[in-house]
Amino acid sequence: MDTLDQSLLSPVPDLGLGLGLRNCHFEHILTHWPEVDWFEAISENFMDSGGRPGYVIRAIAERYPVALHGVSMSIGSTDPLDVDYLRKLKRLADDIGAIWVSDHVCWSGINGVYTHDLLPLPFTEEALNHVISRVRQVQDCLDRPLVLENPSSYVQFTQSTLSEPEFLRQLSDATGCRLLLDVNNVYVTCFNHDLDPIAYLQDFPMDAVVQIHLAGHTHCGTHIIDTHDQPVSDAVWALYRRVWQQTGGISTLLEWDGNIPDFDRCLTEVNKARRYRSGTMEPHIETGSANQQGSGVPTPLDFLIPDIMATMDEE
């Protein structure tokens, strides 16, 4: 294994309960400086900013811990890594003193195309070795360990020979990369692939986990879609509680990306984590019930687009 500075592998802090930083909340945050433990910002929204997003993230990073969370690194793609992207990402991370830099165990496209989706990888030895060598390159370039998240998945490849937890364990053992455990994605993927989420969590390399994601999903009966457009389901809270008992405290963050409510509603939702893990709030699980109220679109992307029409000034 490449030598990674061991100090980078020292225990990471429990930052508490955080929220994904969203354009529609900028004004509220800059005006009220609400009490929230930390933020996670989508890297690609700020890397090239010559305008307000760049200003906002710097102002916020002066007052709160901020982690960078990317959606376009495409660590599993067979295209070469985008060195220019990595350079910009490092510059932003250094600039704002990012707590850590994360992305997903997925690929976005090949032949120069970006599908802007988190496409699943087959869990094979070939894919594992490919991702291991790319994670090493990225860590060299960023000069810090990368944090990688389990995405939601809607397909299982016939050629997979490893389970996802096993794939992630070997990846993190080989590279020293850390993991972001998205508990909602575990629930979604396991339902879609006829797997037991509790067994999945038992196999998961919890020692490498530095962060947890929570989010809402849409149950379509035959499958579940990771829509991030509603409150966290009770089934996911139950899994979260289990992870909490298994690990004893990890930075937790709520992602809300579609039909985003006001900031305080998001804060109330993530703060429920405290009560679920202490047992003062009990999840009520109804299995297999469809809740198709949202868009039914996997993690909407349009929240990444600033609403120019709403924010411009008239003559």
Place this chain on the structure above:
Amino acid sequence: MDNTLSSLQRQMQQALISPGCDTGKQAESFIRPTSRLSAEACLSIYQRSYCSRLQSCMREQFPALCHALGASVFNDFSMDYLSRHPSTCYTLYELGRLFPDYLKATRPDSNSGQESSEQEYSEQEIWIDFMVQMASFERKMFALFDAPGHEGQRLATNDTDDKHLCLQPAVRLGRYDFPLMDYYLAVRHGASPDLPPMKITHVLLVRKEYRIHILTLTPAHATFLAAVRNGLSVTDALAYTADQLKIPHSGVLQSWHASKGVREVWLSAGLFIDTQQ
């Protein structure tokens, strides 16, 4: 069958960005069905998601054009555009960059082979012109939002000497055959404006302290600002404008310097930085 990672990625990407190809039907060769869904149905979740997520990003980037066309027609244009120009950038901000060019290149009257006379300038052609120009106007607005600006440099004030005025980076000029700004603002206010009659309009977009302002310009204003942007000093650009529009130089100077005149209004709108540190 080729079992490599690159072959699998080729197959899957093909199924997403070229719907209609038969990869969907080959899904069984590389995707395992679930207890509830066939391999093809699993793959189609990604296919539907690719379309609907990118369509909604396009609608967000071109809200007025989307209003003009109606969401369903706009979505069809978006998908055809993305099938010809799939995204090649890690940021979604570039997704609509080539959309105005695409609309121009694919207009149904673009290669009819004969120049239409003025009388033949049909309603359909006017409508297409409007679409193309609205797309380029909205793209300009969108790109300006996050482009480098004056922030960090000192904006000029009424006390700044003309020779120290320099156009700030976040200024865009546009000349259109329609009052696009009126249409855009009507949509913004939730109205349902009709296709406006043709009228040449000059528009200025400026971002000051991270907010975009739109100003309408007279032809003289537009000539002057274009001259400054092309490198003329303010003094020379005033003379050039008088020359070009065949208006008295003294009149141009007067409207520039008058109290509440062009200079004062534009300084307060943040058009210029002060080059004297």
